Amino acid sequence: MIPYPALFLQRFLVIMALSVDDVQRAAHLARIEITAAEAIDVQNKLEGIFRMIERMRAVDTTGIVPMSHAQDVSLSLREDRATESDQRTLYQRNAPAVEDGLYLVPKVIE
Amino acid sequence: MITSSVAELSRALNARRLSSVELTGALLDRIDAANRRLNAFLTVDREGALAQARTADARIAAGTSSALTGIPLAHKDVIMTEGLRTTCGSRMLENFVAPYSAYVAERLAHAGMVLVGKTNMDEFAMGSSNENSYFGPVRNPWNTTCVAGGSSGGSAAAVAARLVPAATGTDTGGSIRQPAALSGISGLKPTYGVCSRYGLVAFASSLDTPGALGQTAEDCALLLNAMAGHDVRDSTSLDRPKEDYTRLLSANAGAKPLAGVRIGLPREYFGAGTESDIANAIEAAIAGFRSLGATTVELSLPNVEYSLPVYYVISPAEASSNLARFDGVRYGHRAAKYDDLMDMYKKTRAEGFGAEVKRRILVGTYVLSHGYYDAYYLKAQQVRRLIADDFQRAYRSCDVIVGPTSPTTAFCLGDNTDDPVKMYLNDIFTIASNLTGTPAISIPCGFDGKGLPIGLQIQGNAFAEAQVLNVAHRYQQMTDWHRRIPAEFAP
Numbered sequence: 213m214i215p216y217p218a219l220f221l222q223r224f225l226v227i228m229a230l231s232v233d234d235v236q237r238a239a240h241l242a243r244i245e246i247t248a249a250e251a252i253d254v255q256n257k258l259e260g261i262f263r264m265i266e267r268m269r270a271v272d273t274t275g276i277v278p279m280s281h282a283q284d285v286s287l288s289l290r291e292d293r294a295t296e297s298d299q300r301t302l303y304q305r306n307a308p309a310v311e312d313g314l315y316l317v318p319k320v321i322e
Numbered sequence: 323m324i325t326s327s328v329a330e331l332s333r334a335l336n337a338r339r340l341s342s343v344e345l346t347g348a349l350l351d352r353i354d355a356a357n358r359r360l361n362a363f364l365t366v367d368r369e370g371a372l373a374q375a376r377t378a379d380a381r382i383a384a385g386t387s388s389a390l391t392g393i394p395l396a397h398k399d400v401i402m403t404e405g406l407r408t409t410c411g412s413r414m415l416e417n418f419v420a421p422y423s424a425y426v427a428e429r430l431a432h433a434g435m436v437l438v439g440k441t442n443m444d445e446f447a448m449g450s451s452n453e454n455s456y457f458g459p460v461r462n463p464w465n466t467t468c469v470a471g472g473s474s475g476g477s478a479a480a481v482a483a484r485l486v487p488a489a490t491g492t493d494t495g496g497s498i499r500q501p502a503a504l505s506g507i508s509g510l511k512p513t514y515g516v517c518s519r520y521g522l523v524a525f526a527s528s529l530d531t532p533g534a535l536g537q538t539a540e541d542c543a544l545l546l547n548a549m550a551g552h553d554v555r556d557s558t559s560l561d562r563p564k565e566d567y568t569r570l571l572s573a574n575a576g577a578k579p580l581a582g583v584r585i586g587l588p589r590e591y592f593g594a595g596t597e598s599d600i601a602n603a604i605e606a607a608i609a610g611f612r613s614l615g616a617t618t619v620e621l622s623l624p625n626v627e628y629s630l631p632v633y634y635v636i637s638p639a640e641a642s643s644n645l646a647r648f649d650g651v652r653y654g655h656r657a658a659k660y661d662d663l664m665d666m667y668k669k670t671r672a673e674g675f676g677a678e679v680k681r682r683i684l685v686g687t688y689v690l691s692h693g694y695y696d697a698y699y700l701k702a703q704q705v706r707r708l709i710a711d712d713f714q715r716a717y718r719s720c721d722v723i724v725g726p727t728s729p730t731t732a733f734c735l736g737d738n739t740d741d742p743v744k745m746y747l748n749d750i751f752t753i754a755s756n757l758t759g760t761p762a763i764s765i766p767c768g769f770d771g772k773g774l775p776i777g778l779q780i781q782g783n784a785f786a787e788a789q790v791l792n793v794a795h796r797y798q799q800m801t802d803w804h805r806r807i808p809a810e811f812a813p
Contacts, residue, residue, distance in 0.1 A: 235684065242642060242687040243649070244680055245668035254684060260743045261634060261685060268631035269697065271705050278703030279710055281528060282514040282759020283784065287557055302421045306653035315651050318663045 230258055324348045325484035325813045328393055328541040335382055335392045342382070342392030346375040346436050349394050353438065353485045356811065360461050362470075362479040364399050365407045366439035374436040381434055389544055391434030396489040398477050399440040400447050401532070402521040403427050410523050411443040411455035411473075414654045414674035424521020425553045426490060426532045433548040438486060441476030445676045446645065447494055447525040449473045450748040452501070453739055454678045461735070462505060463808040464774055468732035471501030471748075477535050478505040483811040488536040488545055492522060494529045495633050496727075496752025499764035502535055503727035503777020506766045508794065508804060509535045510542035513784050514759030515560035517546075518553030526640035527558070529633075529756045538804050539763060539794035543567040546787065562785075570792035578615025579796045583789075585616050586720030588623045591751060596729045603768035603776045604726050607797065611724070614796050619720050623712040628705050629753040630746060635689050635702035636757075641679075642686030648674060681742065710758045717783045722793055726751055727764040727777035751779055761787045765794045766803040775803075 235255045239246045246254060300313055309316035323334065324345055334340045350368050357363050371394065378392035397403055400410050402420035404427075409415045423431070431437065444454040452460040452475025460475035462468040463483035470479040474491030478501035481489050491498040493511035502509025510533045517532040524530060534545035547568065552561040575581075587608070592601070608618060650656035650670035657669035675683070689698035716723060728748055738745040755762040760783055767778040778797075782790040798804050807813075 230688075234688065238684045238687040238691065241691060242683050243646075243664070243667040243671055244675070244683065245665075245672040246680075254681060257681060257742050258685060258688075260741065261681075261746075264743050264746070265631045265635055265698070268628045268635070268705050269701055271625070271628060271708065273701065273704035273708065276704040276707050278700055279707035280703055281558075283560065285515075285558075285560070288554075288561075290554070299421070303652075305421065306418055308650060308653075308656035317651055318660065318666055320663050 230255060230262055325807060326487070327537040328390070328487045328544055329538070331393055331487055332389050336387065338382070342375040342378040342436060343372060345392070346371050346394050346438065349486060350438060356483055356485055359466060360463060360479050360483060361458050362441055362460055362476040362483070362485065363396065363439045364409055364411070364442050364457055364476070367406060367437065371436050371438045378434050378436060388433055390430070390548055393435050393488065394438045394486050395430060395435040396439050396441045396477060396480050396486045397427055397437065398443050398474050398489065398491045400443060400492055400523050401427055401490060402523070403437065403440065406440060408440065408523070409457070410447070411445040411457060412674065412676065412679070413456040414648050416456070416655065418654055422521065425518035425551075425556065426549045427521060429548050429551060430490070430545070441474070441480055441489060443476055444473035445679050446523070446641070447473040447492055447497055447530070448641070448678050448682055450496070450500055450745055451733070451738065452476065453735060454676055456676060459735055462732045463811050464506060465732065465772070467734055468774065469504065469735055471504035471732065473497040473501075474509070474535065475501045478502055478507060478509065481505070481507045481535050481537065482808065484807055484813070488534060488541055490545070490549070491533055491535050493531045493533050493756065494526050494637060495756050496749040498533045498535060499727050499752050499762060499777070499779060500748060502764040503779075504732040504775065506775030506803070506806060507535060507537060508539050508542055508763060508765045509533065510539070510546060510763045510787075510791070511755060511761060512546060512550065512787055513761045515558050516550045516787070518551065518556040518559040520553050520555040520559070524644040526637040527644060528640060529637055531756065538798055539765060539791045540568065540571055542763065543571060543791045565788065567787050567791060570788050571795045580611060580793060581615035583616040583722065583793060584720040585611055585618045586621045586716050586723040587618055588621055588626065588716070588723060588725065590623050590626050591725030596726055597731065597770065599770035600726050600729070600731065600776050604778060607767040607778050608724065610797060610800060611793070614800065616793075621716050621719060623709070623716060623754075625705065625708040625712050626754055629709060629757060630750055632702045632705045632709065632757060633749070633753045634685070634746060635698050636706065638682040638686035639690050639699050640686070642683045642690065645679070645683055678742070706757050709754055713754065713758050713760065713783070721782070722786070722790055723781040725779055727779040728752075731770045731772070731774035731776060755781055760784050761790050763790055763794050765798065766806070767801070768803060
C-alpha cells in the first residue's frame with residue numbers, strides 16, 4: 213500500500229504530456245500515415261482525451277481484479293474436427309488483387 | 323396503417339387486412355421520398371425486399387407465419403448481410419459486398435422479416451451524432467438541422483420517420499439508446515452475450531451488443547425474441563434456455579401493473595449538467611411509474627462518473643486491435659499509389675479511415691503500447707470492476723434503475739464536432755451498461771421547449787430484459803409519446 217502511490221505519482225508525471233513524437237510513434241505502430249500538420253491536430257485533440265482519462269487513474273484500485281468480460285464465463289471448447297468448407301473463391305471476390313487464389317501485395321523479400 | 327408498430331402490423335398482416343407486398347411497396351416509396359432529406363439509408367434493395375414480401379405473403383396464406391413475418395426491417399450497416407453492400411459508414415468498405423450474413427440477420431430473415439436496406443451510421447460505430455459517416459450525416463426527422471444521434475443514427479431516423487417499423491442497431495457505448503432518445507423512439511440494448519456478434523464488424527469486442535430499435539418496447543421485445551440465441555460461431559455467445567421476452571407484457575396486471583417494482587434513482591444521474599427540460603420530463607415520468615404502483619429508492623453509484631474515461635481507454639484499445647485487419651490486402655479500400663508494403667498499409671489506412679476512427683485507433687495503440695498497458699488498459703479494467711460492483715450493490719435494493727438517456731436533446735449539426743470530449747459526454751448515462759454488460763432501454767418521455775424528443779433510460783441487471791421491457795411497456799400503455807410522428811413525415 214505505501215510504495216504504490218509514490219510509484220504511481222511518478223508514472224503519472226512521466227506519462228502526462230503527450231508529445232507529437234508520441235503521436236507519430238503510435239501512428240507508425242498503427243500503420244497509419246499522418247502528415248506533420250495532422251500530427252499536431254491529433255496531438256491537440258488527444259491531449260483533451262487524455263486529460264479526461266487521467267481522472268480515472270486517480271482512483272484507488274488496490275487489490276481489485278481487472279474485469280475483462282461481462283460474465284464469468286470461460287472459453288467454450290469443441291471437438292477438434294474440421295467443419296468449415298473451402299470458400300476462398302467467395303471470400304476473394306472482395307479482394308483488391310488476387311492471382312491463382314493468392315493475395316497480391318508489394319514485394320517484401322529482396 | 324403503414325406507419326403502425328410491428329405488433330399492430332403483425333395483426334393486420336395475419337388478418338389479411340394488408341399484404342406484405344402492399345406494406346413493403348408503400349414503405350419503399352416513403353424511403354425514396356425521404357432519404358435525400360434524412361440520409362438514413364445507404365443501400366435500399368427494392369427487388370430483394372419485394373421478393374421477400376411475396377414469400378412472406380405466401381407463408382401467411384399457408385398459415386405458417388410467425389409474429390414478424392412480412393414486416394419490413396432495416397439493418398445497421400455494421401451488420402453483414404449476404405449479397406448486400408456492408409459499408410460500416412466508411413470509405414474503407416465503400417464497395418464491400420458481404421459474403422455471409424450475421425447471426426442476427428439470419429434469425430430475423432428466418433422469422434420472415436423483409437429486409438428493405440442498410441442504414442447509415444457513424445463510421446465503424448464510433449460516434450454519438452452520425453456526423454462521422456463517410457456518406458454524410460443523418461438528419462433528425464424532428465428537425466433536419468439537428469443530428470439523429472449515433473452511432474445507429476440511420477436506424478433511429480428511419481424508425482422515427484416511419485420509413486420502417488423496426489431496425490437493428492449495435493450498442494457499444496450507447497449507440498442504440500442515445501439515437502433512440504434523440505429521435506423519439508424506443509431502443510433496446512440486451513445483456514452482452516444474449517445476441518450473437520457473429521457477422522457484426524467488430525468495434526470493441528467486449529462491449530459490442532446487437533439490439534433493436536422500434537416504436538415501442540413491445541416491438542423491441544418481439545425483435546429480441548427472434549434475435550437472441552446461442553451461436554457457436556461467437557465464443558462469447560451465451561448458451562441459455564430460450565426466453566420469451568414478451569411474457570410479462572400481456573399479463574393483465576390491473577390498475578397497478580408495477581406494484582412491487584423498486585426503481586432505483588442514482589443521485590449521480592440527477593445532478594447539474596442535464597438540460598432542465600430533460601430533468602423535468604424524467605421527474606414527471608418517475609411520478610408516472612409511482613402512479614403505476616412502483617416504489618422508488620435513492621441510491622448512489624459512486625464510481626459511475628469514471629465510466630467515460632474507462633470506456634475511452636478500453637474501447638479504443640479493442641478497436642485498435644479489431645481495425646488492424648483493414649490493410650488493403652484481403653478486402654476493402656487499397657491505396658492506388660505506394661512505394662512498398664509498409665507504405666501501402668499506411669496510405670490505405672490513412673485514406674480509408676475518417677478522422678475520429680484514426681484518433682481512436684491512435685489512442686488505443688498508445689494505451690496498449692509497451693510501458694503504458696498497466697497504467698491505462700489494466701487500470702481501466704480495474705475501475706470497470708468497481709463500476710460493476712456499484713451496480714451489483716444497487717440491484718440488492720432495486721429492480722431497475724431509471725434516469726435520462728442523454729444529458730441533452732438533439733444538438734445542431736456541427737455543434738460538437740470540434741471537440742471530441744464534448745461529443746463523448748453524450749454517452750455519460752449509457753456507457754455503464756456496456757461496461758457491465760447489462761441490459762437497458764431508452765423510451766420517449768416528452769419533448770423539450772424546441773420540440774425535440776427526450777429519452778428516458780431504464781437499466782436492469784444481467785438477463786433482466788423481460789422486466790426492463792415490462793416497466794417500459796406499462797409506461798407506454800399510460801402515455802403516448804411513442805405514438806408521435808414528426809410533422810414532416812406524418813402519413
